[in-house]
Amino acid sequence: MPIEPELVSIAPQRETLLTIGVFDGVHAGHRYLLERLQLRAAEKSLLSAVLTFNPQPQSVLHPQSQLRWLSDVENRVKSLQGLGIDLVAVLTFSPEVARLSAREFMSLVRKHLRMRGVMVGPDFALGRGREGSIHLLHTLGCELEFSVETIPPYTINGEVVSSTLIRQALAEGDTRKVHRLMGRYFHVRGTVITSDKRGRVLGFPTANLDIKPQQALPGNGIYATITRIDGKQFPSATSIGTRPTFGGGKETVETYLLDYDGDLYGKEMTVEFVQRLRDEQCFSSSEELKMQIEKDVREVEAILAKEAR
Structure with missing residues (x-):
């Protein structure tokens, strides 16, 4: 046998x-x-x-x-x-x-x-x-x-809890529902890899995560997240998508840590998804994108401040 x-x-x-x-x-x-x-x-x-x-x-x-x-x-x-x-x-x-x-x-x-x-x-x-x-x-x-x-x-709210139901909610970007079904935040884990550093040029350096291809991900969009690295946690904003403002391409997971100063390359981090902010968008200029990121960061701070209470 x-x-x-x-x-x-x-x-x-x-x-x-x-x-x-x-x-x-x-x-x-x-x-x-x-x-x-x-x-x-x-x-x-x-x-x-x-x-x-x-x-x-x-x-x-x-x-x-x-x-x-x-x-x-x-x-x-x-x-x-x-x-x-x-x-x-x-x-x-x-x-x-x-x-x-x-x-x-x-x-x-x-x-x-x-x-x-x-x-x-x-x-x-x-x-x-x-x-x-x-x-x-x-x-x-x-x-x-x-x-x-x-x-x-x-069951929760009349629905039988299952991995299939969670994948469906995840694909829709409904991370609040995923949290209810899982009993905790959905998270992904990956190693920070090199990128084109466009975020750094905009003033928001992001960590580009190398995610296993079999890993389920939330639907494309911008999320309020909590990132854990080196035994510490940081508020963060995470983008999942193809970066249409810069011509699109393969799907990426990029995270901006609000209160982190240092080199992240090669480090392993865990990103927990709290709430979806908006769809991925194509902006007419880098300056317009930068203004939206500033707005996203303020929204992330407000959401995570409420979560911490």
């Missing part, structure tokens, strides 16, 4: 209560399930455990979909561990894994992760062709001697 060596290497110290999924973004719906996983695991003296995948199954099963993730595997693992999950296991998702039947997959997990029970959401499915429905999972539970508990969906 292709995944057996990986599962053997995980070797949990005790029996586990497990949940299985991508957990992209580790959003409010995920945390609702994970809180119940931890409570039930404590009641049964089991380890709370999460089995997640890298790369995301969608990218292997449907590579043409070009799905962008809300969080890469490193951020997912960090977030899950930060919630106090006892065991976070990452399994390589390959075409060979995709061909496993639900019975084969659950048998291996039952054996090597010492799984005594599984807790999942109502739309859960796994195995070849997503054959492993909740109904089949209960059947396998009886055969392989593990419990199955289904957690109802988590």
Whole structure:
């Protein structure tokens, strides 16, 4: 079996209560399930455990979909561990894994992760062709001697919280809604790379971020953001787009730190998106653009001052 060596290497110290999924973004719906996983695991003296995948199954099963993730595997693992999950296991998702039947997959997990029970959401499915429905999972539970508990969906304002809903809100630039659905600000992380320094010429030196191409981004526009770098945080204004005033081009993520003085090149930074200010615009002159940036900065200061209260 292709995944057996990986599962053997995980070797949990005790029996586990497990949940299985991508957990992209580790959003409010995920945390609702994970809180119940931890409570039930404590009641049964089991380890709370999460089995997640890298790369995301969608990218292997449907590579043409070009799905962008809300969080890469490193951020997912960090977030899950930060919630106090006892065991976070990452399994390589390959075409060979995709061909496993639900019975084969659950048998291996039952054996090597010492799984005594599984807790999942109502739309859960796994195995070849997503054959492993909740109904089949209960059947396998009886055969392989593990419990199955289904957690109802988590809703906010009548909408079921999901990674798909978050991607939709993100594409629309509705970072306030994304914040509600995720329970925290959406963020991206990247390394500052060299640029044409047009921002510096305008009096607003920006950090041009090298973002992984699979990373989901808010829709093009200007945003009030919080930037974290070297253990400190700074108010910032971030532009996502093609810079139409200067002829357009490839999509860029550029951040202006309001209270930072120093060289940023080569540094890694995290940008948290608070609120969208406006659409990306094409200005008739650099001076007109500079006046708009000055206005944007004042608006960012006002927005972030309210956030800090």
